[in-house]
Amino acid sequence: MRKHIVAGNWKMNTTVPEGVELAKAVVAKSAEVPADVKLIIATPFTHLYPVNEVVKGSAVGLSAENCADKEKGAYTGEVSVSMLTSTGCEYTILGHSERRQYYGETDEKLVEKTRLAIAAGLQVILCVGENLDEREAGKHFEVVGAQTRNVLGNFTAEDMAKIIIAYEPVWAIGTGKTATADQAEEIHAYIRGILKDMFGAQVADDTTILYGGSCKPSNAGELFAKPDIDGGLIGGAALKAEDFIGIALSF
C-alpha cells in the first residue's frame, strides 16, 4: 500500500543551530499528525547528523537533498551515500529541478545516484517536472514521461519499493503559483500509468507520488484529495513548523 507523505525540503536555508531548533519544533508538533501520514525533513548535509539526534526515536524521517554519483574517493566536495547513512539519514531527494537547472544534473547521473542510494539502503525521492516553456508549449506530458522513463527504466519492480516520485512543475516552485489540483492530478495519473506500463499494476498502485510547488496549508487539502496525489514535497512552507504541520493535517 502506498503511503501518505509530507516531506519538507529545506534547500540551502538555516544555519545548523537554526535547523536543530526547526527540527525540534517539527518533532514537538508531529504528535498532532495522524499516524498514517509520514513526515520527512530534508536538510543540508551539514545538518544531518545533529538533526538526526533530534528526530531519532520520533515519527519524523530524515532526508538529504542530494548525494554523489560516485561511491567514494577523490571527488572533492562531494558527499557519498555511505556518509549519508552514517548520519542516520534514511532518504535522499534526487533530481530536484534546482539541481537539474543549476548543477547540470542529468538523467544519466540520476541513474547512478539512485543506484548507489538504493544499494546503501536509502529511499529516494525522485523529482520530475516541466518548466514554464515546456508547459506553455504543451510538452509537459512528454517531458515528465521522458524524465520518469529515463531514470526508472534502469530499475526493477523490487527497486520501486525504495522510490518515491515527486512531481514538481518548475513554474510552481517558489513562485507562489500552484498547479491547480486538476493540473497536478492529470500528471500524477499519467506518471502512475507509466509505472503500470513499466512495472505492472501493483507497483503503480503502491508507489507514492508527491506534488511539489508552492504547496501550503491553504491549498494542500484540495491537492491531497485527488486520488493520485499521495502527499507533498514542500519548500518554503517547510521552514515554519506550523505551516509544515498544517500541510500534513490537510489529508
Ligand code: PEP
Ligand atoms: C521545492 O523546492 O521542492 C518546492 C516545492 O518549493 P516551494 O514549496 O517553495 O515551491
